[in-house]
Each structure stands twice: as structure tokens, then as C-alpha cells.
Amino acid sequence: MTLDAKPLVHVIGLGSMGAILAVDLLRFADCSVVPMFRSKKRLEQFQKDSQSTVGIRKLYLKNSPLIQKKFTLSACPESFTPCAIKNLVVTTKTYQTKESLVPYLPFIDQNTNLILIQNGLGVVEVLKEEVFTDVSKRPQLFQGVISHGCFQDQGFVFNHAGAADLKVSRLPWDEGDMVQTLDDANEDMKNNELIKLFTSKPFAQEFNVKFMTYQELLLGQLYKFLVNACMNSVTAILDCVNGEMVGHCSRVFELIVDESLQVLRLAYKPLFDYEENYSGKDTYPQLKVNSVLNTMDMVKNIENIGCVINGKNSSSMRQDTLYLRDTEIEYINGYIVSLGQRFQVDTKVNKTIQEFVNLRLHLNRRRASMK
Numbered sequence: 001m002t003l004d005a006k007p008l009v010h011v012i013g014l015g016s017m018g019a020i021l022a023v024d025l026l027r028f029a030d031c032s033v034v035p036m037f038r039s040k041k042r043l044e045q046f047q048k049d050s051q052s053t054v055g056i057r058k059l060y061l062k063n064s065p066l067i068q069k070k071f072t073l074s075a076c077p078e079s080f081t082p083c084a085i086k087n088l089v090v091t092t093k094t095y096q097t098k099e100s101l102v103p104y105l106p107f108i109d110q111n112t113n114l115i116l117i118q119n120g121l122g123v124v125e126v127l128k129e130e131v132f133t134d135v136s137k138r139p140q141l142f143q144g145v146i147s148h149g150c151f152q153d154q155g156f157v158f159n160h161a162g163a164a165d166l167k168v169s170r171l172p173w174d175e176g177d178m179v180q181t182l183d184d185a186n187e188d189m190k191n192n193e194l195i196k197l198f199t200s201k202p203f204a205q206e207f208n209v210k211f212m213t214y215q216e217l218l219l220g221q222l223y224k225f226l227v228n229a230c231m232n233s234v235t236a237i238l239d240c241v242n243g244e245m246v247g248h249c250s251r252v253f254e255l256i257v258d259e260s261l262q263v264l265r266l267a268y269k270p271l272f273d274y275e276e277n278y279s280g281k282d283t284y285p286q287l288k289v290n291s292v293l294n295t296m297d298m299v300k301n302i303e304n305i306g307c308v309i310n311g312k313n314s315s316s317m318r319q320d321t322l323y324l325r326d327t328e329i330e331y332i333n334g335y336i337v338s339l340g341q342r343f344q345v346d347t348k349v350n351k352t353i354q355e356f357v358n359l360r361l362h363l364n365r366r367r368a369s370m371k
């Protein structure tokens, strides 16, 4: 595809997250980036209407100019020149992951580095059971938990609204490998092409990338997941901005968090047993798990982070229902429901929340179709 000796990074999902990452990779890391579109039509819109250029406004910087970057390479399933994919970033919505990967499966194998940068949980289960069923060809899997905020302006111009960080770790295929040593993480930083790129300067500083063991990432991921399981779904159902619920949401959050933690404790047992098994062992990072992931503290923190600090925010799931787009509910409260089935725990609260979000979306679509 290219004579360029630089590492090649393919990005599936040039939406908000994909765009800010792809542009900063081009600006600050020594690599070439290839956005991969869902269809010929979308590829042509990018190449012809937008001259293969993405624009980013860094809203959090005063007087920041529109940053524009041209991508000399781009593809879609029909135009992809057969070649092994070495580094693949997936920034589609969770429910789009399988469909987006299928066209490229012949070019992905155990030498491919694949990183998922998405909210929610449950995608790895889909990859295991429905996408990479041949264990010997499973890619090297990584997870990114992103706290940057971004929304699309128009065309391929995006507003990077909040700069925070991108936490990354190797994502184990096998649940038995949930705990990693600090040496495991260092090994990837030294020898894995994608992780070397992600942790290289100046990119790592500009995008605030932190590479860590899986258990460290998982603690942050479950924390963020519980925030989303309350804030995203409840604001979507009620059709409100976050701050409107302040002072009146702790009871419903308590029901969601308490039930979610019951199943998460079973599904991620090695994390919840971590302090007992690994505290004081110097090849493992020290983590406080149970004093962070407990119902009463989480409810207090979610109300404060969600409704007070981000009081003016309209959650992404509420926005999805307002703009009549599918939501990620199956990978948030719906994930708890599927874990409940697996571990035989009753998850009535999360099931009800999931059904109400789907009903809200149905209602909004129905009302829009009658106008």
C-alpha cells in the first residue's frame, strides 16, 4: 500500500473519537494513518467533498485555530488493497464493532495489534464468540478508555470539547489472565509497535496517554461504566440535562449501582480479590478496589461528577435518543443483564432501565415520523 517505512495505523470509525486520535497521531507520532470507511459512498464523501481532510477545533484552548490534516491514504472494504494489517484502531460505537471488522478479517491475525477505544463493556465477548473464533489467529488485543470529549460539527470537522486522558492496557482474551505484572506492561511499551507509538513523545504527552496493567485499567473502566450506567441511561429516559436530577437521583442510582456491583463482583472476581492477593507484592501495582467500587461511595461520586460538575452536560445517550440514533444501552445496562443471566443473578433493575431506554428511543422515532 505504501513505500513509507513508517508504521501504518488503520483506523475504523472516523467519527468523533477516531478523528481526534487520527489527527493527533499524524501530528505527533511517527506513523501513517489510514481511515477506513464503511462504504464507497462514505469514502468518496471524505476524498471528494472533504479533500481527504479532517478539521479539529480544540474548544478547550483559547483562540485555537482550526487544525486541518490531510490523510493521503484512506480505504473502504471495496477499495482495500489486500495486505496484512499490523495496527488497527477501532473507534466505532460498541454495537458497530463486529460489522466493521468483518470485511478485514482475512487481513487480521496473531501479528495484528488491535485496540478498542470505546465506552461500555461486552465487546470482547462478541469478538471471542462471533468474530475471532479461531483462537490461533486472534490479534494482540488492547483496550483504550478515553475521557476526552468530542462532538461532530459538520462534515469532517469535529469539536474537541474536553482534553482529559486515554488509558490503555493489554486486554486479555482469557478471563484467567486478568492480573498482569508491571513487567508485562513494560514489555509491551518496549516491544509492541502500536504501544510504542501510543506511548512515544510527543504524542503521549499531547493526547495524555497512560499505559498500564489491565487490572489498573479495569478499575477505572468499571468506575466509568457505573457512572455511565446511571447518568447516560437515566438522562435518556427522563430526557433531561444532567444537572436537572441533582438532589433527587440517589435512590435510583443506588438501585442500579448495587445490582451492577453484585454481578461485576462475580464476573471480575480477580479484581475484587486483588487487594487480598497482591497487596505488598512489588511486581504488581498497588490498587484500592473495594473502597472505591462500593455502592454508597459510588452513588455519592456519580451524583457529584454527573449532576454537579457536569451539570450542564447532555449525556451522549440522551443525544442519541434525541437524534433518533441507536444507543449503546446493550453494552452498558444491557451488559449487566447478560452477565446476570450468565451468573444467575436477578438483574431486574438494569433490565427495566434497558427497556425504558429502548422505549424512549422508539417513542422519539414514532413522534418524529408523525410530524
Ligand SMILES: NC(=O)c1ccc[n+]([C@@H]2O[C@H](COP(=O)([O-])OP(=O)(O)OC[C@H]3O[C@@H](n4cnc5c(N)ncnc54)[C@H](OP(=O)(O)O)[C@@H]3O)[C@@H](O)[C@H]2O)c1
Pocket: 012, 013, 014, 015, 016, 017, 018, 036, 037, 038, 039, 042, 091, 092, 093, 094, 096, 099, 100, 101, 117, 118, 119, 120, 146, 147, 148, 149, 150, 151, 152, 316, 328
Ligand atoms: N464522543 C465522545 O465524546 C466520547 C467520549 C468517550 C467515549 N466515547 C466512546 O467512543 C466510542 C466512539 O464514539 P464516537 O462519539 O466517536 O462515535 P461516532 O462519532 O458515532 O463515530 C463512530 C464512527 O464509526 C463509523 N462506523 C460505523 N460503522 C462502521 C463500519 N462498519 N465501518 C467503518 N466505520 C464505521 C461511523 O461512520 P458513519 O458516519 O458512516 O456512521 C462513525 O464515523 C463510543 O463507544 C463512545 O461511547 C465517546
